[in-house]
Each structure stands twice: as structure tokens, then as C-alpha cells.
Amino acid sequence: MAANTNPGTLTLTPLRGVPLIEPGDDLAGAILHALTGSNLALQPRDVLVVAQKIVSKAEGRLVDLKTVTPSPRAIELANATAKDPRVVELILAESSEVLRHRPGAIIVAHRLGFVLANAGIDMSNVGPDGADHALLLPADPDRSCRELREQLHQRTGVDVAVLIIDSFGRAWRNGTVGTAIGVSGFPALADLRGQPDLFGRPLQITEVGLADELAAAASLMMGQASEGIPAVLARGVPYQRRESGVQELIRPKAQDLFR
Numbered sequence: 001m002a003a004n005t006n007p008g009t010l011t012l013t014p015l016r017g018v019p020l021i022e023p024g025d026d027l028a029g030a031i032l033h034a035l036t037g038s039n040l041a042l043q044p045r046d047v048l049v050v051a052q053k054i055v056s057k058a059e060g061r062l063v064d065l066k067t068v069t070p071s072p073r074a075i076e077l078a079n080a081t082a083k084d085p086r087v088v089e090l091i092l093a094e095s096s097e098v099l100r101h102r103p104g105a106i107i108v109a110h111r112l113g114f115v116l117a118n119a120g121i122d123m124s125n126v127g128p129d130g131a132d133h134a135l136l137l138p139a140d141p142d143r144s145c146r147e148l149r150e151q152l153h154q155r156t157g158v159d160v161a162v163l164i165i166d167s168f169g170r171a172w173r174n175g176t177v178g179t180a181i182g183v184s185g186f187p188a189l190a191d192l193r194g195q196p197d198l199f200g201r202p203l204q205i206t207e208v209g210l211a212d213e214l215a216a217a218a219s220l221m222m223g224q225a226s227e228g229i230p231a232v233l234a235r236g237v238p239y240q241r242r243e244s245g246v247q248e249l250i251r252p253k254a255q256d257l258f259r
Helices: 027-037 052-058 072-081 085-094 141-156 210-222
Strands: 011-014 047-051 062-064 095-102 105-110 115-117 133-135 161-170 173-184 231-235
Touching (some): 011 210, 027 052, 027 141, 027 231, 047 052, 047 141, 047 210, 052 133, 072 085, 072 095, 072 105, 085 095, 085 105, 085 133, 115 161, 173 210, 210 231
Parallel strands (some): 047 161
Antiparallel strands (some): 047 231, 095 105, 105 115, 161 173
16 A cells, blocks of 8 residues: 555644543544634544543543552562652553563553553643642543544544554654554555565565654644643645554564564
């Protein structure tokens, strides 16, 4: 499948005016309100890129740390990493394996398959009393994408693709980058093997993490601190529509040379 069959202008529009989301809030309605406030209407082939935080909040993935009792393993790991043992207990509960740790960071294999720091658990921008709460990743980000996409389709008659993104660190590189953790209606991975290069030679190994590329671009618009922009509308992304899932982007453990 060619990822760039019709290159043109890519437009990324930050959706301002999305309110602070609370558990149970109508996320699709909040996004449509922000689109209206930006004088925008959804169009076919648009891609809506949404920050993980507002999805997790709407789905009630906020945990009051006062309700968490750390296990002996969590206490041991907390002492080794100088982290709150209650947060470490949540990290262990969300993970299938602890891969590495040092003071301030625990690298895990998340139950969803991602390899990342601290199981993606966040305490920034979760609310005014964020020190007492931790935000987990959505239970099933692909499902969250499908449900949001269907709700938008029902209300507008337009079928758009949806990505949920978060900020991940990377092996051997400093700095976090926007990364797709949920996908619907968009090719997470574009397989270009067999496509000709400029000189007609077929590509042998090229697979493009298309969802991650768009996630990184949208993350630039969202920011990481107090910007308050949790959604971006991408228009003009060159891709062929198909159903997909974020598992396409996760390298099988047997092929993972970085662990």
C-alpha cells in the first residue's frame, strides 16, 4: 500500500475551546463544539487526533492515590527508584513486565504491548489536585477510537479517522515524541515493500509508521505544558483508508533487539 500516493498540502488545525474533561463527559460533543468554535466542519478523509489525557479522563481512568495500597514489591521498587510507592503499585498493575529501572523511571512492557516509562501513568495536567491523583492510559485505546469515530459519524454523517496519541520516549534518543496508542479508520503502518524507488528498484524492507508520523506532527500543535489544546484536526493526510489497529506498530518481542 502506498502511503504517499497523492502528496499535497497537509493542514493541522488545533481545536481550541475544548473544556476540562471530567469522567463521563460527552467527548464527541466537546470536540464538535470546538470545531464549531473554530469555524470548521468535518470532511471525509479528515483525521481527528486526540490527546490521551482527555480520553482517559472521560473514561474515568483517574485514580485517587489515597485508595491505593502498595504491595511489598511496589515498596521495594519505589525505594530503588525514589518514586511514590502508590504510583509504583499502579505501574505494576498496568504492566506485564518490568524491563529496567533507575531513580525516577521504571521502563515496563505495558499490558497493551507498549514499551514505555512508568506505564504511561501521568500526574501532570490531571486537575488542580493532581498530586493526589494519577491518570492511567485508556483500557482499550483502539476501541476508544472506534467509539469516538462512530459517535462523530452518527452526529455529522461524516466518517473520519481517529487517532489517540501520547508522548513516549524512544530507545537511544533523548526527548519524548507524540506516538499513536489508538487507531481507527487509518493505516497505522504503511507497507511500502515492493514499491519502486526513484530508479525503479523495489523497496525491500520499508514500512512507514504512518500513525506515529501524524501523531508527532499533531503533538507539536498540542504542546506539552499549559497550552490546553487536546485535539487537532488533520486535513490532507495522504493515505488510503482501511481499518487498522495500533498492534501493527508494536514489534513482536522475538524481533525486539533493544530489550
